[in-house]
Amino acid sequence: MTLTDLRYLVALARERHFGHAAERCNVSQPTLSVAIKKLEDELAVTLFERSAADVKITDIGARIVAQAEKVLLEAGQIKELATAGRDPLSGPLKLGVIYTIGPYLLPHLIPRVHGAAPSMPLLIQENYTARLAESLKRGDLDVIVVALPFEEPGIVTQAVYDEPFRVLMPAGHAWEADAAIPAARLAEAPLLLLGAGNCFRDQVLEVCPLCRGGEGLQRTLEGSSLETIRHMVATGAGITVLPSSAADPLPEGNPLLTVRPFEAPEPFRRIALAWRVTYPRSGAIDVIRAAILGSPLQGVRPVTR
Amino acid sequence: MTLTDLRYLVALARERHFGHAAERCNVSQPTLSVAIKKLEDELAVTLFERSAADVKITDIGARIVAQAEKVLLEAGQIKELATAGRDPLSGPLKLGVIYTIGPYLLPHLIPRVHGAAPSMPLLIQENYTARLAESLKRGDLDVIVVALPFEEPGIVTQAVYDEPFRVLMPAGHAWEADAAIPAARLAEAPLLLLGAGNCFRDQVLEVCPLCRGGEGLQRTLEGSSLETIRHMVATGAGITVLPSSAADPLPEGNPLLTVRPFEAPEPFRRIALAWRVTYPRSGAIDVIRAAILGSPLQGVRPVTR
DNA sequence: GGTTGGCAATAGTGATTAACTATACAACGT
DNA sequence: ACGTTGTATAGTTAATCACTATTGCCAACC
Numbered sequence: 001m002t003l004t005d006l007r008y009l010v011a012l013a014r015e016r017h018f019g020h021a022a023e024r025c026n027v028s029q030p031t032l033s034v035a036i037k038k039l040e041d042e043l044a045v046t047l048f049e050r051s052a053a054d055v056k057i058t059d060i061g062a063r064i065v066a067q068a069e070k071v072l073l074e075a076g077q078i079k080e081l082a083t084a085g086r087d088p089l090s091g092p093l094k095l096g097v098i099y100t101i102g103p104y105l106l107p108h109l110i111p112r113v114h115g116a117a118p119s120m121p122l123l124i125q126e127n128y129t130a131r132l133a134e135s136l137k138r139g140d141l142d143v144i145v146v147a148l149p150f151e152e153p154g155i156v157t158q159a160v161y162d163e164p165f166r167v168l169m170p171a172g173h174a175w176e177a178d179a180a181i182p183a184a185r186l187a188e189a190p191l192l193l194l195g196a197g198n199c200f201r202d203q204v205l206e207v208c209p210l211c212r213g214g215e216g217l218q219r220t221l222e223g224s225s226l227e228t229i230r231h232m233v234a235t236g237a238g239i240t241v242l243p244s245s246a247a248d249p250l251p252e253g254n255p256l257l258t259v260r261p262f263e264a265p266e267p268f269r270r271i272a273l274a275w276r277v278t279y280p281r282s283g284a285i286d287v288i289r290a291a292i293l294g295s296p297l298q299g300v301r302p303v304t305r
Numbered sequence: 306m307t308l309t310d311l312r313y314l315v316a317l318a319r320e321r322h323f324g325h326a327a328e329r330c331n332v333s334q335p336t337l338s339v340a341i342k343k344l345e346d347e348l349a350v351t352l353f354e355r356s357a358a359d360v361k362i363t364d365i366g367a368r369i370v371a372q373a374e375k376v377l378l379e380a381g382q383i384k385e386l387a388t389a390g391r392d393p394l395s396g397p398l399k400l401g402v403i404y405t406i407g408p409y410l411l412p413h414l415i416p417r418v419h420g421a422a423p424s425m426p427l428l429i430q431e432n433y434t435a436r437l438a439e440s441l442k443r444g445d446l447d448v449i450v451v452a453l454p455f456e457e458p459g460i461v462t463q464a465v466y467d468e469p470f471r472v473l474m475p476a477g478h479a480w481e482a483d484a485a486i487p488a489a490r491l492a493e494a495p496l497l498l499l500g501a502g503n504c505f506r507d508q509v510l511e512v513c514p515l516c517r518g519g520e521g522l523q524r525t526l527e528g529s530s531l532e533t534i535r536h537m538v539a540t541g542a543g544i545t546v547l548p549s550s551a552a553d554p555l556p557e558g559n560p561l562l563t564v565r566p567f568e569a570p571e572p573f574r575r576i577a578l579a580w581r582v583t584y585p586r587s588g589a590i591d592v593i594r595a596a597i598l599g600s601p602l603q604g605v606r607p608v609t610r
Numbered sequence: 611g612g613t614t615g616g617c618a619a620t621a622g623t624g625a626t627t628a629a630c631t632a633t634a635c636a637a638c639g640t
Numbered sequence: 641a642c643g644t645t646g647t648a649t650a651g652t653t654a655a656t657c658a659c660t661a662t663t664g665c666c667a668a669c670c
Binding site: 619621636 | 643668669
């Protein structure tokens with residue numbers, strides 16, 4: 001029993017004439033005859049009474065035809081679904097973002113994606129890189145925004161932008177006089193850091209060779225989010241390092257804080273998109289990338305590769 | 306897209322492993338691989354993300370699988386219907402009976418059919434032979450009970466029983482003294498006949514050669530049914546001829562009527578079943594025939610052929 | 611009563627498809 | 641680097657599907 005057979009069946013039920021039904025199905029009369037006979041043999045029931053005068057459908061035949069029509073209808077829905085789902089910009093996209101990007105990127109990203117792909121709602125999760133990677137590999141996420149380096153088997157990455165680091169200090173801090181801060185000087189001050197697990201924490205520690213030793217860390221305090229740390233800095237608890245997208249937008253609005261760039265070579269992080277090599281909706285990823293690059297993130301430099 | 310393809314599709318969706326899914330479908334892994342790929346090409350969507358680690362279903366793939374399951378379910382219903390309908394004794398049987406048999410046969414027939422084929426309800430129509438023949442050919446009826454001769458293209462008949470004719474007269478009638486009535490004598494009395502269209506009317510007229518001429522009919526009156534005529538006879542309006550099944554059951558219960566057989570050769574009518582040659586439920590017809598023969602119809606002789 | 615005409619069934623053939631086995635290829639993990 | 645696991649591809653065979661041509665069957669018609 002094939003879908004073609006069922007199509008022949010309903011055509012014959014409608015036309016009550018093998019020749020006409022065959023014509024309507026664009027096949028020859030014997031083709032349809034044989035197919036119907038095959039169906040009858042397979043089901044072991046007589047579906048039609050053939051006589052010279054006309055073709056009559058049997059009682060059981062009528063019921064089976066009705067069911068066949070239902071099958072064909074449902075099968076047609078498959079094509080409909082496929083057509084509707086063919087557009088990579090249709091259907092929800094599960095997006096993961098690390099904690100140190102989400103709050104600054106998403107407010108810009110979401111309306112842009114919605115504008116570019118109105119029928120692609122975003123399902124967003126913020127988490128640590130490691131957790132995002134897990135979800136991505138499991139298929140719980142489709143695309144993630146993370147900082148490089150990021151290497152996972154089966155996962156491809158595409159750098160999107162570079163983002164310089166900034167030094168954030170309380171207003172009136174001694175370093176306020178300097179236009180740019182040398183990275184090594186971070187070791188001198190109580191440095192507020194994110195908790196373990198945040199990749200940005202490690203990146204900051206990379207910046208200052210002196211901080212890297214175990215003793216250096218004795219001078220640091222830990223906060224749970226960049227926002228928390230910013231508040232702590234404002235109260236004079238210490239200084240910190242922020243990515244420019246988190247640091248630059250605020251000094252105007254906050255008299256308690258001062259932001260300074262690093263001296264060259266400016267430390268920075270490279271932000272990338274990552275997805276499974278097998279992920280088929282590359283068009284959706286393009287939209288995300290374009291939306292990120294279109295977002296007004298302070299101080300970032302697009303990576304044109 | 307075939308039903309087989311859809312079976313492969315749902316198997317893969319369940320197993321998430323080409324090899325296992327293929328095994329479950331009793332085909333080789335390449336067979337299933339190719340089928341899925343063919344489906345994806347045909348629908349122009351990616352249904353699964355293949356990677357070394359595992360097989361992930363895409364968003365659209367999941368929706369299509371759900372729909373495929375629905376299709377397969379409905380298709381399975383077709384087989385169910387066929388199995389249920391395979392029994393010729395299941396499903397209603399449309400039975401036609403001529404007016405001069407119905408009232409005497411049906412009360413016996415119906416419980417017997419119901420006993421032999423409980424899931425075969427009878428849809429019964431009483432009518433003239435000509436009308437029954439029309440309905441039978443159109444397919445509005447499946448089987449009819451008629452008197453022979455009955456010849457129609459595409460229709461086969463099977464004699465079931467012979468039924469002798471009886472003379473019905475008012476109690477105290479002059480012929481009451483005779484044990485049997487010669488057919489020719491019918492011309493002497495006012496003969497009550499059914500209206501035109503009833504085959505039994507014509508059969509009665511055949512019995513008596515003298516009645517056949519135009520003049521003979523002047524002695525007749527017409528009634529609308531055998532029961533009506535019987536009442537008319539009881540009032541002394543004339544005599545009539547009845548089939549034995551209509552005549553024999555009653556004399557005990559009705560002191561106003563007398564029944565006498567004909568002299569040999571006893572006139573009789575041959576009752577038969579008729580159906581379209583193409584009608585597939587021969588088992589149902591056998592049941593009807595058996596039920597008729599099992600009915601206690603007075604005076605009838607089964608036709609064993 | 612033979613004949614004709616319409617229609618479905620069958621025969622026979624070719625093309626397509628679906629299945630197999632064997633093997634290549636890709637990606638991880640040791 | 642190599643082995644393992646798992647999917648894709650190649651190549652072949654068998655089955656199926658669809659075609660044309662023809663037969664067979666009724667019923668209708670002359």
